[in-house]
Amino acid sequence: MRPTYDLEEGRVKAFLADVRAGRAGIQIPAGLRPLLPEIVKTVEDAGVEPLVLADPCYGACDPADEQARQMGCDALLHYGHSDMGIRTSLPTLYVEARVPVDPSEKVADALEGLELRRVGLISTVQHAWALGGIAELLERTGRTAVISEPGPRVRYPGQVLGCDLFCARSIADRVDGFLYIGTGAFHPLGCSLATGKFTAAVNPLTGALSEFRPDDQGFVRKRIAMISRAALSSNFGVVACTKPGQNR
Amino acid sequence: MRPTYDLEEGRVKAFLADVRAGRAGIQIPAGLRPLLPEIVKTVEDAGVEPLVLADPCYGACDPADEQARQMGCDALLHYGHSDMGIRTSLPTLYVEARVPVDPSEKVADALEGLELRRVGLISTVQHAWALGGIAELLERTGRTAVISEPGPRVRYPGQVLGCDLFCARSIADRVDGFLYIGTGAFHPLGCSLATGKFTAAVNPLTGALSEFRPDDQGFVRKRIAMISRAALSSNFGVVACTKPGQNR
Known part of the structure; x- marks a missing residue:
C-alpha cells in the first residue's frame, strides 16, 4: 500500500x-x-x-x-x-514527509497477541506524531507505555534514527520490550540489538507485525563471520565519509 | 594479461x-x-x-x-x-600511468591483413607515447601514418578521450581509416561514429584486433530506440553534473 x-x-x-x-x-x-x-x-x-x-x-x-x-x-x-x-x-x-494516517486501528489489531506489559514506543519521523495516540491505546488495554524525550539528533519524543537509538536506550530498563511503528527492519533490529529487548514492529499502513528478538543471533553471527574473515587480512583501510553530518 | x-x-x-x-x-x-x-x-x-x-x-x-x-x-x-x-x-x-611496453610487435602481427593505406593513429594516455614507433612501422610497410596534434583537453599527439575525439576528427579527411592502440571498445567506437571511418583497434598487450565500422549500426540503432521510447514521455528531466570539468 x-x-x-x-x-x-x-x-x-x-x-x-x-x-x-x-x-x-x-x-x-x-x-x-x-x-x-x-x-x-x-x-x-x-x-x-x-x-x-x-x-x-x-x-x-x-x-x-x-x-x-x-x-x-x-x-x-x-x-x-x-x-x-x-x-x-x-x-x-x-x-519531514509525515504520513498523516492514524495507525491506531492497525496497531490495535496487531497487538492482540502481544504479551508485553510495559512497552517502550519508538518510530521514525513519518509516524512519530502518532505515538501519543498509540500510548493511550496501550494504556486502555492495561499496559504501560513509555515514550522517551528526543535524543541528540532527532526532534520528536520516541523518534529514532539508524544512528540515534537514544529514545530506545534511555528507557530500556523501564520496559519489557519495544513497539516500533513504521516500515522496514532497520530501526527495530537496531533497537533490539542496542537494548537487548524484544521489539515488535507494526507497519502502520498494512498492520503487518514482525518481531525482533535479541537472542535471534542471525545478524550478529553474520557480523562476527565478517570480522573473522577480515581478521585474516594483513592490510586494513579505514572508511571515512564526506557527508557533513558523518565526517565529525 | x-x-x-x-x-x-x-x-x-x-x-x-x-x-x-x-x-x-x-x-x-x-x-x-x-x-x-x-x-x-x-x-x-x-x-x-x-x-x-x-x-x-x-x-x-x-x-x-x-x-x-x-x-x-x-x-x-x-x-x-x-x-x-x-x-x-x-x-x-x-x-598518467603509462604502460611502458612497446606494442610494435603485437601491432605488426595484427596489421597483416589490414587493407588501409592511409592510417590515422589514435590512442589513450597510457599508450600514446608509442604512436611514433607505430607510425614508423606502418611507413615501413608502405602505408602512410597520420597523427594529429593534441586536441583541447588532451596533452599528446594522437591522444583521445571519450569526450575529445579531436585527434581523430581533425585528420579524418586525410585517412582511409583509423588504428586505435589501446584497450576497450569505448574510444574506437567513438572514433568510427565521429568520423564515419573504419577503425581497427589493437590491444597492445594481447595483440587482439577488433574492428569498428560506421555502417555497423547496432549502437546507433539502440540509441534511436531509446530516443523513440523517450519521445512517448510527457515529463523530461535534464541531467547535469557537479564534476568540475563537466559542469561548464
Missing part, C-alpha cells in the same frame, strides 16, 4: 518566498522519489526553478547544500528527515 | 616534498585500483599520510580536490589521466 505523505506545500511556498529563492535544490531519499513530480510542481507554482539533487541521501546528516550552491541554487528543500542541526551554507527547509 | 604501469614513484615523492604535503588524497579510476597498495606505500615512504578518495572517477574532468580538502588533505595525486587544465584548490599531480 502506498502511503500518503504530507508535503506541506504551503510551508514550502512560504519558505521559497521568504528567502526570495530563484532556483531551489530538492533533495529526497530514493524511497520518496515517486513524489518528485508533485514536489517539482509545487516549486514551479511558486515561480521558482526546481533542481533535483540526485545523489543518494540517507539522512539529515547529508544535506546537499554545497552541491546545490555549485548548481546555482539559492535555497535547499530537504525531504523525508527532520533537521539534525547541521549548519548549511544555503537557507534549508526540512520537509 | 595484466599490464605494468609506470607509477612514477620518484616524481610523486618529489611533488609531495615540494608542496610539503602532510596528507595526500589519492584518486584513481576503478580499473587501476589493484595498484593502490603500491601507491599507498610510495606515499607512506615519503612520510605522508595517504587518503584514498573512493568515489568513481572517469577522467581528469573530475578532480576530487574539494573532497580531499574536506578530508584534511593538502595535496592531490590523480592517477590514470592527463591534466585537462581544470583549476584545482589543492596542489595536484597527474600521474
Whole structure:
C-alpha cells in the first residue's frame, strides 16, 4: 500500500518566498522519489526553478547544500528527515514527509497477541506524531507505555534514527520490550540489538507485525563471520565519509 | 594479461616534498585500483599520510580536490589521466600511468591483413607515447601514418578521450581509416561514429584486433530506440553534473 505523505506545500511556498529563492535544490531519499513530480510542481507554482539533487541521501546528516550552491541554487528543500542541526551554507527547509494516517486501528489489531506489559514506543519521523495516540491505546488495554524525550539528533519524543537509538536506550530498563511503528527492519533490529529487548514492529499502513528478538543471533553471527574473515587480512583501510553530518 | 604501469614513484615523492604535503588524497579510476597498495606505500615512504578518495572517477574532468580538502588533505595525486587544465584548490599531480611496453610487435602481427593505406593513429594516455614507433612501422610497410596534434583537453599527439575525439576528427579527411592502440571498445567506437571511418583497434598487450565500422549500426540503432521510447514521455528531466570539468 502506498502511503500518503504530507508535503506541506504551503510551508514550502512560504519558505521559497521568504528567502526570495530563484532556483531551489530538492533533495529526497530514493524511497520518496515517486513524489518528485508533485514536489517539482509545487516549486514551479511558486515561480521558482526546481533542481533535483540526485545523489543518494540517507539522512539529515547529508544535506546537499554545497552541491546545490555549485548548481546555482539559492535555497535547499530537504525531504523525508527532520533537521539534525547541521549548519548549511544555503537557507534549508526540512520537509519531514509525515504520513498523516492514524495507525491506531492497525496497531490495535496487531497487538492482540502481544504479551508485553510495559512497552517502550519508538518510530521514525513519518509516524512519530502518532505515538501519543498509540500510548493511550496501550494504556486502555492495561499496559504501560513509555515514550522517551528526543535524543541528540532527532526532534520528536520516541523518534529514532539508524544512528540515534537514544529514545530506545534511555528507557530500556523501564520496559519489557519495544513497539516500533513504521516500515522496514532497520530501526527495530537496531533497537533490539542496542537494548537487548524484544521489539515488535507494526507497519502502520498494512498492520503487518514482525518481531525482533535479541537472542535471534542471525545478524550478529553474520557480523562476527565478517570480522573473522577480515581478521585474516594483513592490510586494513579505514572508511571515512564526506557527508557533513558523518565526517565529525 | 595484466599490464605494468609506470607509477612514477620518484616524481610523486618529489611533488609531495615540494608542496610539503602532510596528507595526500589519492584518486584513481576503478580499473587501476589493484595498484593502490603500491601507491599507498610510495606515499607512506615519503612520510605522508595517504587518503584514498573512493568515489568513481572517469577522467581528469573530475578532480576530487574539494573532497580531499574536506578530508584534511593538502595535496592531490590523480592517477590514470592527463591534466585537462581544470583549476584545482589543492596542489595536484597527474600521474598518467603509462604502460611502458612497446606494442610494435603485437601491432605488426595484427596489421597483416589490414587493407588501409592511409592510417590515422589514435590512442589513450597510457599508450600514446608509442604512436611514433607505430607510425614508423606502418611507413615501413608502405602505408602512410597520420597523427594529429593534441586536441583541447588532451596533452599528446594522437591522444583521445571519450569526450575529445579531436585527434581523430581533425585528420579524418586525410585517412582511409583509423588504428586505435589501446584497450576497450569505448574510444574506437567513438572514433568510427565521429568520423564515419573504419577503425581497427589493437590491444597492445594481447595483440587482439577488433574492428569498428560506421555502417555497423547496432549502437546507433539502440540509441534511436531509446530516443523513440523517450519521445512517448510527457515529463523530461535534464541531467547535469557537479564534476568540475563537466559542469561548464
